[in-house]
Amino acid sequence: MIDLHTHSNKSDGELSPSELMEKAYEDGVNIISLTDHDNVSGNAEAEKKCSELGMKFITGIEISTDEFKDLHILGYGIDINNPELLEKCELFRKSRISRVKTFIECLARHNIFITEEDVLKYSGSGVVARPHFAHAMIEKGYVSSTKQAFEEYLATPEFNKIKRYKASFREAFRLIHNAGGIAVMAHPYQ
Numbered sequence: 001m002i003d004l005h006t007h008s009n010k011s012d013g014e015l016s017p018s019e020l021m022e023k024a025y026e027d028g029v030n031i032i033s034l035t036d037h038d039n040v041s042g043n044a045e046a047e048k049k050c051s052e053l054g055m056k057f058i059t060g061i062e063i064s065t066d067e068f069k070d071l072h073i074l075g076y077g078i079d080i081n082n083p084e085l086l087e088k089c090e091l092f093r094k095s096r097i098s099r100v101k102t103f104i105e106c107l108a109r110h111n112i113f114i115t116e117e118d119v120l121k122y123s124g125s126g127v128v129a130r131p132h133f134a135h136a137m138i139e140k141g142y143v144s145s146t147k148q149a150f151e152e153y154l155a156t157p158e159f160n161k162i163k164r165y166k167a168s169f170r171e172a173f174r175l176i177h178n179a180g181g182i183a184v185m186a187h188p189y190q
Contacts (some may be wrong), residue, residue, distance in 0.1 A: 001029045003031075004035070007044045011039060012101060012129040013131075016045070017034055017047055020046065021050050021055065022053070026054070030054075034060055035075075035186075036062065037063075038089060038092035039092065040060075054128055060076050062186055063175065065167050072186040073183050074116065075182070076180065078176060093128075096127045096164050099128075099162050100120070106153075112153070131146060133147035
């Protein structure tokens with residue numbers, strides 16, 4: 001079985017890259033790519049685990065663009081040490097961190113009080129994503145599930161209007177190609 005679109009806790013997934021690869025292996029996957037949003041920080045860990053398990057690993061990323069209503073571009077077979085790609089990933093990371101304060105302020109207006117540290121401990125070396133806020137809200141007892149956090153707060157118009165940096169469609173393709181990868185549109189029917 002093949003799975004070329006996966007996310008770890010380095011973006012909006014639940015499991016660490018190693019745990020995700022183990023779960024995929026247990027589920028019968030033998031070819032996999034880790035395509036975390038806007039970062040490649042989990043690829044080395046995932047590749048190492050796949051090597052231990054005898055799985056074929058394809059380096060990957062999912063780049064968010066600001067065109068065509070939030071189009072995402074998958075990059076496969078990229079050089080995860082490409083300086084241009086790493087520089088852009090750092091820009092994505094900083095942009096997501098800069099909006100943490102705004103999210104926290106919005107949550108406080110709803111009597112939900114979490115700190116930046118509460119959120120960042122879930123993102124590790126990856127990018128900050130909404131599930132990290134959800135985990136902090138669960139830990140503090142404000143909601144009982146990720147689903148509840150999204151339905152009542154994180155996926156509402158108030159939070160959806162909080163912007164972050166996204167690449168252009170052309171820039172995403174150029175970054176992936178310059179890193180030696182193949183670019184593919186994610187979610188073509190959404």
